[in-house]
Amino acid sequence: MKIADMNWMQVEERVSEEDRCILPIGSVEQHAYLSLATDMILAEKVSLDAAEPLGIPVFPVVPYGLASSFATFPGTMTLSLSTYIAVIRDLLDSMYRSGFRRILVVNGHGGNLPATVVISEWLNAHPDASVKFHDWWRAPKTLAKVQEVDPAASHASWMENFPWTRTTDQRQPMTPKPKIDFAAMARVGAAGKRKLLGDGNYHGLYQRPDDDMLAIWDVAVSETRELLENDWH
Template sequence: MRLHLMTWPQVEAYLAHSTAIILPIGSTEQHGPTGLIGTDAMCAEAVADQVAKALGVVVAPTLAIGMAQHHMAFPGTMTLKPSTLLALVEDCLLSLVRHGFDRVLMINGHGGNVATINAAFAQTQMELDRLSPRPALRTRLVNWWETPEVMAASVRMFGDAVGSHATPPEVALTWALHPDLADPHPLVPAVAPTGAFFGAGDFRNSFPDGRIGSNPSLASPAAGEELLKIAADEMTRLASDFFA
């Protein structure tokens, strides 16, 4: 169930028997020469939708723009400042709490969001401490690509070419969703370099095609379908325990 496709009476009826909701979050950023700019948001949303179908839980609208300042040297990337993202997440959580949601699972598709989301969780709890009676709220953040079974499957499929950005697992998942956009042509070098970076300009200088340690040419829609099922199954187990 998508929150934005429901009416308010339907939401009110849902809250009478469940106070659980999934809030997907991703990013709008470059993913190398063959990865889609919306990759992180699409992956998080796809996994969230599968979990929602399995558990009968509502999914809030995806927060599709995250903290991606380090990708801003590549056209098409959009970013929020950490302070803006923190305020956005906090305001979303407080809105949901106001209506009675008290279990919020955030399924994340972008590593650059993690620190700010955790800060938003803490700030939201501090804001709730000022209210009397204090509303209950439990939050959890899970990065879909870092769950044990997904990581094991990624290594099985792609070996040491997974890398850390524009990875074949995330690219494959988006190609499963949009097979007409799949572009597995060989890249040079096949596996991108790895290393540290400092800011957007240094990122592009160090990784000129946008990849870090990855070979997304190994991706395929079929691999993406398998990874989506693995991620959804594992996330459904995590979500079921959290919402209980």
Template sequence: MKLWDHTWMQVEKYLEHDDRVVVPLGSTEQHAYLSVGTDAILCEKGAVEAARSEGVPVLPVLPFGLTPLFTAFPGTVSLRMATYVALLTDVLDALYAQGFRRIVLLSGHGGNAPAAQLGQEWGAAHADAEVMFHGWFTDPRVWSVATGLAEAGHASWVENFADVRIDGVGIPAGAKPLVPPAALRTASPEHARELLGDGSGGGAYQLEQHYADKVWATAVTLLREQLSSGWNARK
């Protein structure tokens, strides 16, 4: 359930019987022929779908993350590490002060991985709370399903859903060779743009929708399981 669909009084009532909450972590960055908001849009939608049956509130997605590699592409907005850490710390502190004790940092963008360490450090300083970092599509168990179906890279078929397609923008047919991740790891933003060209990391731009839908269903099921039984014993 979306936190914004409730009054503060309803949230207070929820906290009388549950202390779980999901914080979607998105990004605003180039996604080839898809929306620059792809990571944020899909992460929040997936969180809401997974959390619905558990009755767990989902905060509005944080639309900006850590994406320095793509800053040579217009429309990409990357935060400094210090800004990102401070922002997430403030969010965690605010949730804790209100009574939330089991907090999921759900990342829809691989570059937001440092949030995992922050969550671990913050949790160590709050003995009665737990922060779970979970990758939406980047969790290895989800990505294994995706790559078992077809080659997949950034902004490929695996992220191609109606919610992030742009009216009037045609998506190419066919596939693009995968751009070597090793080359991107050491690339400057300008070199990354040269390597990626249109922004896609490789793989088919689009496949029959049931391929992407299978990956989506896997991600939703896994997150729902994490919300239900993925917590450590209360400290």
């Protein structure tokens, strides 16, 4: 259930019966030949697919996150850490004021992890609330399925190449990319990272058959739905 399809009165009526909601968070950043919006697309879609049979409201995805490592790739958008912390806190406050007490934050971008610190501090001030932070792509069951299909899976590789993250650009290298030097990446700024990364894929194939991808997606949706249904307090 999309919040975008509801008015404020419907939200007020809904929250009187159902205090769960989902906030998807993503990033707009380079993903090699995939959409710059890959992280936000996947976070929002897995949220909507998981929530649909439960009738749980899903807020519009937060598109921008912490992507300073990719700042020199055209199209990448990044917030400063201080701005990001304030955004997450303000959004939690807003959901709480609306009456939501059980909030699932579905994250699509590894760089957004500082949000967990904000959530921890926020929960100290809101003891009647419960917030779960869910990295959907590396949750245990989903990650196990990815590894079963192909352990050479990384940022901007085949594991993010779904029918809904592709662009009109038909270029897709057919051979796997060797693993990048992660240690070298860690000690240079965005310009140096771009030189080391080339097209942006960290390593592995660029695309796998859609049957593989849809099998992974089914696991991801199921695992996300389980978090909505169980163990809130």
